[in-house]
Amino acid sequence: MSKYGQRRHCHVTHKRANMTSAAVQESNRNMPDMVLQSARSFDEIPGPRSYPVIGGLVHIFPGGQFHGMHPNDKQSLCQEMYGNIYKEVLVPGMEFVHIFDPVDIEKVFRGDQEFPVRQAFFTLDFYNRKYNKQQGLLTSQGENWHRIRKNVQQKMLRPKAVTAYLPEQTIVADELLEHVRKLKDDNSEVADLRPEFDKYAAECVGVVCFNKRLQAFDDDPDSEAANFIKAVDTIMYILSTKYTALHLEEMEKADDEADGEHGDLIPYLLSKTSLSQEDVLTVISEFIFAGVDTTSHHLSFMMYLLGKNPEVQEKLSEEIQANIPNKQQITSSILSKMSYLRAVTKETHRLLPVAPGNVRTSSQDLVLSGYHVPAGKNIVMHHTWIMLQDEHFKDALAFKPERWIRNNESHHNAHPFAMLPFGHGVRSCIGRRLAEQEAQIAIIKILQNFKVEYTGEPLQTVHSITVTPISKMRFRLTERYL
């Protein structure tokens, strides 16, 4: 079992890089000869032995050294055995370079070229091919990725566009609060808050994408929202296309006034960008796929850590009270003043990240940990491991938001690429501002009203596409009467 009693692993595709030999040669030319010559060869990178035909599968079969081991524990073991870089052939033709040093991670990201290649989300890629025949932001590469990204990102990343959703998100957070209040038992406990956060995240996505309230907090198990959440939980992608398609039908005559900032993202994308209806359908489906579970889990983790650390919770509650007296309307300028809230958010990403790591296909030749890694190799970056090492974050298993407060004596001195919860560069998470705003509003509302205590079983997580809490998350919520 890994530190924190969690089970984690990175999801990567099993596809080979599709770099042309011309591109590889071009990148070879960019590598200074001296650096390359002094590096050890790619073949010398250590790692589990690979055999003809079965590759490295022998290691995971019964009797193999990794048999029955959770992938995250396997990574810790491999780091111990091989150091900060190792290579692995799963089956012939599927080769991965694993890295554990932030200095190398920086080289990988800085080596990204105009269109960074991230071959991941292989299940989504599969469903796209099977049902939609269209790749979106998560799975497309090259010019196609760039065409979609440039059209969408100004409405997803521009601060003004994101804060335009604040009032609606606040209304949804108020509803979450009232709903949670109803769920409290005689002991002021709610048996499992996690599904309620799923509903909150689904409702918020509904507001942004469909300008539609899904009524997720209705208790009807057959309601549209309940089905929507079930869809997100199971084969999120396939069914979510249905909702997008319905909305597209409603919006057939795209509104000329659409600005993409008031729940009219779909008409905006249709009328003000060069994206086709099929592109828009894919992009919106991806937002549901990538935006519900991630934010809900992040919120669950933040609540868990606050519920287990009352002194941090009190400090945050004081900051909330000082900045938002009388529960006045939350605004972007108020949020920007709340440095402790931001620190709590970051510390949550460090201790309980939603994305277990990241992947890139190297765009150019690199020297990583002294070895030559040619362009076109699939590289897996293990942030989850790095973030829990004392070497990078002193007293790494402790929940200490102060380490993110500038000029605080506890401020961390970790490498800037040691923690990248939303990835890095032009291909980083497009929903990050929305996600953090959404989670922070919910936390503010909850702490304005309740003292929070985690009374559930020890937290267990598994890795599906995201790191997912699987234990029931029981909380005692005592009214604050502020």
Ligand code: HEM
């Ligand atoms: C706490 C919440 C979230 C976390 C931790 C998270 C994390 C990530 C990470 C690590 C990546 C890969 C970035 C890279 O390769 O450098 C990513 C990509 C992406 N995320 Fe998020 N995400 C979150 C919420 C969201 C939300 C709310 C949305 C949409 C509404 C979203 C949509 C996407 C999309 C579309 C991509 C692919 C971007 C591209 O390749 O151009 N994410 N996310």
